[in-house]
Amino acid sequence: MSNKQADVAVMDQYLRADTAPAMERPRTALAHVAPAVRHASESGAGDDGNPARHTADGALSLEEKPVTGLLTLRAGAHRESLATALSATLGLVLPERLSSESAGNEVCVRWMSPDEWLLSCPLQDAFDLECRLRSAIDGHIAIVNVSGGYSILNLSGSAAQNVLKKSTAYDVHPDNFMPGKVVNTLMAKAQVVLRCVESDRYEIIVRRSFADYLWLWLQRAGREHDLR
Amino acid sequence: MFLIHCPYCAEHREEDEFHAVGQAHLPRPPDPDAMTDEQWGDYLYFRKNPRGEHRELWVHAAGCRKYFNVARNTQTYEIYATYKVGDTLDLGDDPQAGATGSALNRRSG
Structure with a gap:
């Protein structure tokens, strides 16, 4: 476990549960819209100050x-290993064609392509989840954090x-x-x-x-x- | 606009989501070093441009981003079938029919 965690070397830039309180909340792509909405309309911004419009x-x-943790999962020949890791880590099955599997409101894994899935989770959990998945998988599988994209x-x-x-x-x-x-x-x-x-x-x-x-x-x- | 069936998504999708890539079923020569310049040039640059039935490689660019084969008619735009890369499809025609353009006549007859 610790071995695999050490392999993930890039991670200073990621928001993590233990550092989250100290960090400013990352700006969403539409952060610039929110203040304008607050002034210009009755409906204003959403509960979190995020851009929102309503009738x-x-x-x-x-x-x-708000910025959400997104992990791209890719597995070709070793998809069984990914399926096992996903069920052990999150209790989710790997979704079939054009479908998704959710655990609560925050975690969802989506089918993107025959060998690609997109997993979403709260931003501060993304790093931890990536580590847990990495330690559970065995085989030729890619996990990439694309939260910022x-x-x-x-x-x-x-x-x-x-x-x-x-x-x-x-x-x-x-x-x-x-x-x-x-x-x-x-x-x-x-x-x-x-x-x-x-x-x-x-x-x-x-x-x-x-x-x-x-x-x-x-x-x-x-x-x-x-x-x- | 027309709909194209993606064999990986197993759905008909709007043409906008796809790109044509070129002629399909171009096997890489097993021993390039043994080829003459002319043979290599033919392999690299020369493509069929038939009037009628044609096999092409397409990509579901805005969808699953997978490549697949399309058997279609370049004159009527009719798509006979789409099938995954690595599969073959026999439409029951003379293999040379695409090059001569006679497939269309036979189909409409």
Whole structure:
């Protein structure tokens, strides 16, 4: 265990549970939006001061999540070893094609490709989780912390599906896109990981550099529902 | 716009998510050192450009990022089938049909 932990040498830069209180909370890709929202609209920012927009009637809500721990897991021939490690560490099975597995609200592993999965967890747990997975795996498997590279948006409400329909060519009808399903697709030409968390609640993971563009797009798309 | 079936996602997806990469089924020569310059040049640079049935390599660029084969018609844009890299697909045609463009006529007849 300690041996494998020592192999992970890069880690000073990561937020860890034991150093977290001393560190400033990392800025999200859309941190610059939040103050503007607070001044310009009645709905203001979210509970955490993160960017958030809502309609008055609650039909639509758009919010950016605080920076979340994201680990890319890759395994080809040794996927069984990864599956074992994941079930031992988190009690999760490795999701099959276009699906995801969650443990509570914070931890979720998504199928990305036949040999790639994306695991999300609270930021301060990411390093610890990476170490635990590394010590549990055996074989040719890659784990990469990509927490800083993405922004996660939550889109929810009865009008959320309508906003998605305007933004992506993917068929988001509940018959085809049911809770737990994950697709890599294009949204307004930006590459996203789209997940149906539950009925009328969607999670959009987008590259950090596209976050501002997609935020403005969704804000505009929600205008017909009086998103403010 | 049309839909393309990704054999790895096992779903039809919008054309926007894909990129064409070029002719499929180009085996690397087992012994490049034994080839003449002309043979090597043919392998490296010369590709079929048939009118009619063609086999191409495509990539699901905005999706699972996997490469797969597409059997399609370059004239009508009809996609006969998509299949994983490493698989083969027999459409029941003369293997040379793609080069002559006669596949289209036979299909419509």
